Amino acid sequence: MVTLEAQPGAAVELSALDIVLWGVLPYVMVVVLVGGLIWRYKYDQFGWTTRSSQLYESKLLRIASPLFHFGLLAVIAGHFFGLVIPKSWTEAVGMSQDFYHFNALFVGGIAGIGTLGGIVLLIYRRRTTGPVFMATTKNDKAMYVVLTAAIVFGLWTTLASVFEGGHGHNYRETVAPWFRSLFIFQPDIAAMAAAPFSFHLHTLVGMALFIIWPFTRLVHAFTAPFHYLFRPYIVYRSRDRDGGRTGGRARAGAGSRSVTTAAQNPNAPAAKRGWSAVGTQDRDTRNR
Amino acid sequence: MRVMAQMGMVMNLDKCIGCHTCSVTCKQAWTNRAGTEYVWFNNVETRPGQGYPRRYEDQDKWRGGWDLNKRGKLVLKAGGRVKKMFGLFASPVQPELKDYYEPWTYDYKTLVDAPLGDDFPVARPKSLITGEDTKVTWSANWDDNLGGSAENGHLDPLVEKVRRESEDKIKFAYEQTFMFYLPRICEHCLNPSCMASCPSGAIYKRVEDGIVLVDQDKCRGWRQCVTGCPYKKIYFNHKTGKAEKCTFCYPRVEVGIPTVCSETCVGRLRYLGLFLYDADAVTAAASVTDPQELYDAQMDVLLDPNDPAVQAEARAQDIPEDWIDAARRSPVYALAKVYKVALPLHPEYRTMPMVWYVPPLSPVVDLLRDQGHDGEDHGNLFGAIDALRIPVEYLAELFTAGDADRVTAVLKKLAAMRAFMRGISLGNDPDESIAEAVGMDGQTMYEMYRLMAIAKYDERYVIPKAHVEQAHDLEEMGCSLDFDGGPGMQDSSPFGEASGRPVPVAVDTFNALRDRQTSDEVSAGTSLKGRVNLLNWDGRGAPPGLFPDKGPEPGTLAAAEDQP
Numbered sequence: 014m015v016t017l018e019a020q021p022g023a024a025v026e027l028s029a030l031d032i033v034l035w036g037v038l039p040y041v042m043v044v045v046l047v048g049g050l051i052w053r054y055k056y057d058q059f060g061w062t063t064r065s066s067q068l069y070e071s072k073l074l075r076i077a078s079p080l081f082h083f084g085l086l087a088v089i090a091g092h093f094f095g096l097v098i099p100k101s102w103t104e105a106v107g108m109s110q111d112f113y114h115f116n117a118l119f120v121g122g123i124a125g126i127g128t129l130g131g132i133v134l135l136i137y138r139r140r141t142t143g144p145v146f147m148a149t150t151k152n153d154k155a156m157y158v159v160l161t162a163a164i165v166f167g168l169w170t171t172l173a174s175v176f177e178g179g180h181g182h183n184y185r186e187t188v189a190p191w192f193r194s195l196f197i198f199q200p201d202i203a204a205m206a207a208a209p210f211s212f213h214l215h216t217l218v219g220m221a222l223f224i225i226w227p228f229t230r231l232v233h234a235f236t237a238p239f240h241y242l243f244r245p246y247i248v249y250r251s252r253d254r255d256g257g258r259t260g261g262r263a264r265a266g267a268g269s270r271s272v273t274t275a276a277q278n279p280n281a282p283a284a285k286r287g288w289s290a291v292g293t294q295d296r297d298t299r300n301r
Numbered sequence: 302m303r304v305m306a307q308m309g310m311v312m313n314l315d316k317c318i319g320c321h322t323c324s325v326t327c328k329q330a331w332t333n334r335a336g337t338e339y340v341w342f343n344n345v346e347t348r349p350g351q352g353y354p355r356r357y358e359d360q361d362k363w364r365g366g367w368d369l370n371k372r373g374k375l376v377l378k379a380g381g382r383v384k385k386m387f388g389l390f391a392s393p394v395q396p397e398l399k400d401y402y403e404p405w406t407y408d409y410k411t412l413v414d415a416p417l418g419d420d421f422p423v424a425r426p427k428s429l430i431t432g433e434d435t436k437v438t439w440s441a442n443w444d445d446n447l448g449g450s451a452e453n454g455h456l457d458p459l460v461e462k463v464r465r466e467s468e469d470k471i472k473f474a475y476e477q478t479f480m481f482y483l484p485r486i487c488e489h490c491l492n493p494s495c496m497a498s499c500p501s502g503a504i505y506k507r508v509e510d511g512i513v514l515v516d517q518d519k520c521r522g523w524r525q526c527v528t529g530c531p532y533k534k535i536y537f538n539h540k541t542g543k544a545e546k547c548t549f550c551y552p553r554v555e556v557g558i559p560t561v562c563s564e565t566c567v568g569r570l571r572y573l574g575l576f577l578y579d580a581d582a583v584t585a586a587a588s589v590t591d592p593q594e595l596y597d598a599q600m601d602v603l604l605d606p607n608d609p610a611v612q613a614e615a616r617a618q619d620i621p622e623d624w625i626d627a628a629r630r631s632p633v634y635a636l637a638k639v640y641k642v643a644l645p646l647h648p649e650y651r652t653m654p655m656v657w658y659v660p661p662l663s664p665v666v667d668l669l670r671d672q673g674h675d676g677e678d679h680g681n682l683f684g685a686i687d688a689l690r691i692p693v694e695y696l697a698e699l700f701t702a703g704d705a706d707r708v709t710a711v712l713k714k715l716a717a718m719r720a721f722m723r724g725i726s727l728g729n730d731p732d733e734s735i736a737e738a739v740g741m742d743g744q745t746m747y748e749m750y751r752l753m754a755i756a757k758y759d760e761r762y763v764i765p766k767a768h769v770e771q772a773h774d775l776e777e778m779g780c781s782l783d784f785d786g787g788p789g790m791q792d793s794s795p796f797g798e799a800s801g802r803p804v805p806v807a808v809d810t811f812n813a814l815r816d817r818q819t820s821d822e823v824s825a826g827t828s829l830k831g832r833v834n835l836l837n838w839d840g841r842g843a844p845p846g847l848f849p850d851k852g853p854e855p856g857t858l859a860a861a862e863d864q865p
Contacts, residue, residue, distance in 0.1 A: 058518035064542035065522050067391065068398050069430070075391045082390040143431040144398075148539065236521050238389075238500030242382050246497035250505040252767070 027202055034217065035205040039195050042220045049227025050235060063233040069144040077138060081131025087124035088167070091117065096192040100185040110183075118175050125168040132161055156229040163222045166215040173211055182209050188216065303580040304604060304615040306624055307491065307511030307655055308549055308573065308764075309633040310563070311643045312484055313753060314661040315715070316570035319446065319482035321345050323562035323571075327486075330561045331548065336540025338404035338429045341441050342547035343562045345484045349457045349695065350444040354400040357533040358647070359458040364394045365531030366494050366650030367587065375588045375651065377497055379528050385500060392524050396533065402439040404429040430539075447480050459698040466694070466703075479664030479692045483699070486562060487534040487547035488646065488654030489513045491578060491602065492587045495546075498529025504544070509767065510575075511655065512549040520544050531650040555767035563762065572756075574631030574763040575624065576655065577604040577615060583653060592649040592702040599645060599653055603638050606631065627765035632752055633657065640741075640749045642711050644700035659753070660700055660708055662715040664692045679720030679735050686712045714739045714749075722750050819846065 139145050191205035327343035346352045364379040407424040415422030428435035496504040503519035522542040526535045535546045550560035563571040586598035604611045606628035615625050636643040643657035665685050666676040674681050697705040717739040724732050736746040818837045833846045
């Protein structure tokens with residue numbers, strides 16, 4: 014068994030399971046997530062959509078969907094604050110542990126409950142509105158189970174620490190160092206292994222969520238249209254996207270008539286359009 | 302000046318008989334797939350009427366098109382970029398299915414399969430969305446021919462507006478006053494607000510011919526374009542989760558044949574051709590303060606293809622010579638700018654629409670005839686156009702942002718043309734004074750008559766072909782609309798509904814054609830698999846499958862079973 018220094022002075026015995034779950038699985042997850050996203054972006058642009066069901070039902074969606082999505086954005090921000098920013102930094106700017114803890118529980122709790130309420134409403138809507146339920150695939154159902162589980166278990170860790178009060182587990186000494194250590198390829202497995210079961214469960218379900226992410230409708234999150242804020246309103250695109258350069262290829266394949274055309278106009282400039290550079294990239298960036 | 306070419310359409314509303322052939326053929330060609338059951342790229346509305354989707358012209362509600370902000374800058378009516386981003390999770394103003402209609406079919410099978418009984422079997426309507434029994438309460442042309450207008454006529458947003466601005470007495474006689482048909486497709490605007498609303502940048506205007514398309518691969522289903530389009534001519538495919546719209550039948554237009562709606566139009570009321578316009582001037586033209594001046598601004602954007610300076614600039618922009626020539630012969634340019642009888646639909650939306658309408662004179666003529674007057678006499682007609690304010694004001698709300706004088710001028714031209722040509726038909730000398738009364742000369746009026754009354758196929762449709770050197774690119778454009786059941790269109794693929802790569806149009810057409818040629822049935826039955834469809838047989842030789850297999854020897858049991 015490998016023995017690592019988890020915290021100064023405390024040697025922790027690590028089981029093989031710990032190594033697999035907290036040392037190997039995170040990297041597997043990243044490989045599947047990134048590889049899956051690249052693969053899907055390349056081969057399934059057509060399936061890459063929100064698959065909105067607003068056309069069928071709008072009343073409930075109008076409340077539930079923003080509740081869920083904005084809640085989720087807050088939750089993501091909270092995760093960033095809790096996991097990425099080391100405890101020493103917040104202490105350095107004079108934020109006491111109690112103050113941090115209160116904030117994390119209060120804001121995090123509200124965001125979590127909002128997100129959970131949102132997704133419960135969305136699932137209720139999905140189940141009870143006939144057309145929406147009919148448009149729900151098995152893939153969607155599986156995704157909803159994992160997504161809801163991740164939110165529920167995450168909320169559990171938060172609420173548990175409310176009831177445990179100041180004596181509760183401080184994830185900034187276990188989960189957060191482990192999370193950061195993953196990025197420098199020195200996973201602090203012992204730190205994570207020392208965290209309580211509720212955190213283990215939430216982390217595992219979270220990793221499962223990221224593993225299935227590229228293969229579900231969740232992918233729409235990765236094409237959030239931030240470039241809309243910067244692009245021009247009117248988009249021009251050329252039909253012959255690389256102008257004269259395709260000319261030879263097209264003539265070769267297009268039969269005698271076009272060859273004759275070319276012969277009749279030997280001095281005609283290649284079919285390069287003055288506006289070829291205008292507009293967004295065409296689909297030739299993809300490997301089709 | 303940046304000269305660009307734009308495919309445009311003009312519809313002569315006087316000729317529309319409201320037969321819906323354009324709608325049906327368009328639907329068969331483009332939207333006969335799951336997910337687009339409720340979608341009509343082309344629809345024909347009876348006006349006055351609510352339209353499709355219901356009351357789409359009520360922009361106070363639907364927030365489509367552009368507005369001017371306090372500083373006179375063009376902004377999307379539904380809100381700017383930041384506001385749109387916050388509306389991504391639930392689009393604030395988007396028509397629901399009930400605003401279009403719930404598509405349905407009938408349970409025809411019971412008619413055939415019902416057991417013998419005392420009652421006639423009934424084909425009940427079934428919703429195409431839920432599959433359940435449904436009650437048919439609305440459709441794309443529910444108020445066809447003023448059906449139900451006694452109850453619902455006031456729901457037409459334009460009727461509301463005209464009534465607000467007119468005297469009370471109009472109210473009572475209104476429903477009996479007039480009626481005409483308005484076929485609508487995507488306007489392929491010069492300043493499209495759907496495109497501006499698209500967060501993904503998936504909607505684009507083709508530089509070569511100005512056709513506005515949705516890149517099905519780039520669309521992510523944020524559905525802001527549906528809100529953005531004031532004509533509500535972008536539709537959300539609820540199965541693929543992507544936006545779809547009228548394509549101006551680009552695969553047909555590229556090879557020089559008219560769109561399906563034009564080709565099949567019974568009244569031959571559609572004209573197709575090119576406009577040359579100044580792309581740099583569009584935004585300024587769309588930002589004119591007074592909505593009633595938008596028409597003039599739009600006219601100024603259109604360039605004269607006979608002007609050598611314009612031609613030179615077009616050549617400098619690499620517009621091919623045959624396209625410039627087609628622009629010179631363009632019937633849509635002639636109707637819109639030379640004769641000035643075609644008007645844009647709702648210029649006040651500031652999108653610079655490129656499908657134009659010759660307003661109908663027939664409501665006026667019909668009324669005159671009903672009142673016992675000679676509806677062909679130009680004196681009577683001129684007077685009637687002025688007297689019959691109601692139709693004119695209604696038309697003005699449609700075509701000139703409420704400027705009734707402009708509509709009157711067009712109707713007078715049409716009336717003058719009627720009277721002028723009647724004189725000729727009766728063997729009189731051409732009465733130049735009629736033409737002069739509307740600011741034209743006899744020769745121009747005759748040319749206009751020729752174009753509007755007897756123009757042949759190649760005069761109505763002047764469509765330059767896309768260039769052969771581009772043929773390779775045209776084969777598989779990035780905007781293919783998919784077919785249900787194709788390789789990428791499984792009901793529920795592992796990655797969710799409608800996932801997978803779209804089948805290029807070319808491949809799909811090839812497969813469909815092959816299936817059709819080797820089958821006698823709509824869905825290829827096994828017994829006819831491999832057989833030649835005689836309708837597709839060129840008469841030469843005997844290809845395999847021309848004759849049926851010999852089958853079992855006569856007199857055997859199998860042969861007896863085969864007997865009908």
